[in-house]
Amino acid sequence: MKINPYDQNDYTPVPSKFTLFMRKCVIWQFIRFIAINLKMLVVVSKSH
Template sequence: MAHEHLHHIEPYSPQSGTMIPLGFQKFMRTCVIWQAYRFIVINIKMTLVILKSHH
């Protein structure tokens, strides 16, 4: 199998190479108000790009 070498790596261990979110990052990822704000901002930006492409 092609991925046999990955069986010994545990998720979120130093060997996995992934960053572990800490305090503030965890808060920002789970804060519903922040996620709603980012959703609105990204949608406004997408709308502006789409409107510009139609002219």
């Protein structure tokens, strides 16, 4: 999107091309899938 100076979105971080690539990189995301699931399982186990 176009970001104009002094607009509300002028003050927010936006992802770089590398970050956007990694968000859709299947190999990296498979690793993150395992990692996030483990994180969630820890939170779930602490909550029961």
